[in-house]
Amino acid sequence: MKTLITLVREEAAKRALYRRTRNEIANLPRSIALDLGIFPEDADRIAREAVWG
Numbered sequence: 001m002k003t004l005i006t007l008v009r010e011e012a013a014k015r016a017l018y019r020r021t022r023n024e025i026a027n028l029p030r031s032i033a034l035d036l037g038i039f040p041e042d043a044d045r046i047a048r049e050a051v052w053g
Helices: 003-026 030-035 038-050
Strands: none
Touching: 003 038
């Protein structure tokens, strides 16, 4: 069984990964994002799905 501290650390790491992923997507040049088939406005949703499923 995981301890509370382990769970908090894991969630903090996931949150940091979410923020990094979201920022990278949101800051892509629009032309590159559209070439990849994504909209920078969807950065929150895409990052959330990537980190938490």
